Amino acid sequence: MQKETLCLGLLSLGPRSGYEIKQMFEGPLSDFYSLSFGTIYPTLNNLQADKYVSCKQHSQSKKPDKKVYTITKKGMDLMKDNLLGDASSYIRSGNFGDQIKSEFFLLLLFSKYIPDETMNTVLNERVLYLRQKLEQFKYDGPVPGNLDAIRNEKSVSFIRGLASALIETGLNYMEKNRHLLKKKIN
């Protein structure tokens, strides 16, 4: 999916600044996708130049102006068009282009070169990390204003449920099978 489609999609949830879009990537989207400031800001500028979004500058005393972008009719049309095209091409190729770079799996892969004690700590930390993630996905309380819109998306409950189920499976598997990675019998 192009960065333009993605930014338009996030702006379709409501007007937002580049900084707030980044907050979505750091927050609720962090486990699925991310874009850097170096991508977000130029993309928004280009979208504005081509009238896919409009921009209102809110001058703030002494902070840089907050530039709040609103998606236009033209932008909504482009977004929907692109999404349909993406969906069709994924169907045609049968390839979803999901890209994973997991440092954790690489560490597992080469675990035979890492002392059992160190690997043990790594796995303990991973379990803690996954438990935190699980809590995050199951948490249903209030969230900061700019993240509210995405939380309330119907598709997001589907995704959160899926993520929770996957993490639970991962945790169970690790607790049951981590002994397989041991090199020496203590």
Place this chain on the structure above:
Amino acid sequence: MQKETLCLGLLSLGPRSGYEIKQMFEGPLSDFYSLSFGTIYPTLNNLQADKYVSCKQHSQSKKPDKKVYTITKKGMDLMKDNLLGDASSYIRSGNFGDQIKSEFFLLLLFSKYIPDETMNTVLNERVLYLRQKLEQFKYDGPVPGNLDAIRNEKSVSFIRGLASALIETGLNYMEKNRHLLKKKIN
């Protein structure tokens, strides 16, 4: 993990060419990590220049010479050092740096702009794709020579078991909950 550590790690399983390293990324590693030719070849050249690997050219009639790299003692030492450093820094930060960019999740996220019929086909294709992946991870028969070493790694059975469990969970969840994504009652 640096590309150097990763290439050294793969060469620690046995001597290999750059092309064969790429085959590992396209094959058994494709779901966890990947590097392009544009990264692999320069990395191998640099590792050779610094004596972390040695190289034997096998001249092949009319094909380019096959350059088979072998990890040196110096290379093994660097790899182990780097792996320990990586493990320690992951433990310290509690952040595993896993990076996911999932086109499928983005499509789900914006599914309300995509017709039910199209999304239905997308989900059907995803189920087929996951079933294929599941078969791949469960398959235990013979594999091409250059992929044999990685298949026989003890850590790889752990990873394959984990991947299988995760995919099964994902498939079950999708079959049970895909109706939640529907916008209209047919």
Place this chain on the structure above:
DNA sequence: ATTATATATATCATTCTGATATATACACTC
């Protein structure tokens, strides 16, 4: 008083990918 974190945009060197170039062999189809 100092350090750290948060808001807010912008830029850019370095890194990485994805595509292309080059060259050949082999299998398949029309």
Place this chain on the structure above:
DNA sequence: GAGTGTATATATCAGAATGATATATATAAT
């Protein structure tokens, strides 16, 4: 037998993206 597609094998590079840094201020914590 001509053409197409796939596989082997390395190399390079334009274009894209990241991660870091710059700028400026407020607020909370130590």
